[in-house]
Amino acid sequence: MIVVGMENATSNIHSTAVVHPDAKIGQGVIIGPGAVIGENVSIGDGTKIGANVVVGGWTTIGQRCELYPGSAVGLEPQDLKFKGEKSFCNIGDETVIRECVTISRATGEGEETRVGNNCLFQACTHVAHNCIVGNNVIMSNCAGLAGHVIVEDRVVIGGIAGIHQFVKIGRNAMVGGMAKVVQDIPPYVIADGQPARVIGLNSVGLSRAGISEEVRHDLKQAFRIIYRSGFSLSRAIEEMEMQLNSSVEIENLLRFLRNADRGIMRLRRD
Helix, strand or coil, X not given: CEECCCCCCCCEECXXXXXXXXXXXXXXXXECCCCEECCCCEECCCCEECCCCEEXXXXXXXXXXXXXXXXXXXXXXXXXXXXXXXXXEEECCCCEECCCCEEECCCCCCCEEEECCCCEECCCCEECCCCEXXXXXXXXXXXXXXXXXXXXXXXXXXXXXXXXXXCXXXXXXXXXXXXXXXXXXXXXXXXXXXXXXXXXXXXXXHHHCCCCHHHHHHHHHHHHHHHCCCCCHHHHHHHHHHHCXXXXXXXXXXXXXXXXXXXXXXXXXX
């Protein structure tokens, strides 16, 4: 990593870009026309910054990311509680941020908004303050996360979906387009509707993720225990612990259910 004020023959910074001399710009970075890079920004090797992108605040962007024209990353949160404190925005490696995406830094001294690796944020999506987004997450056009949302790995969120503040979305879940999500979505399920309800297991997503047939069978049984047995959540957890084989996926599901403070999303009844 080098400071932009030093000579860096391998970076390509357009003559109309405004890059603070204290910003840290990696090797092979491309910064397009009209882009603005703030004082406390760090950009990893091989990242491409498109035209009119703004990166501000205390923001770190990883290696080989792509930020498309008009996106804004690390600016002040859209939160009335924010009082100008020092907070952070951290973006992992190989994440693609398409046109007009906004990712805010956190509210609260020393707090962070964090995005993992290999994510895709399609045009006009929004990630609000204090959100934690895992790896390999896809957000389709105009979807939005309110503050303090947690999105685990390999989640897919459909276009124009709205996720309420403090909601958690479990690993390998899928959220339908235009869904209104106000409760936690367990891992490995599909949710859709306004308000959204669980409509089934994300079987295609599980297969694509390389999860074994044996584990998928156990997850189907877990789904039946949670949603079709009539048990309370605490009783469902007990039954799952007794009936199901231990695996990474089952243990992840149990962990999520034990920590679902807002209550989990219920099954849609047609």
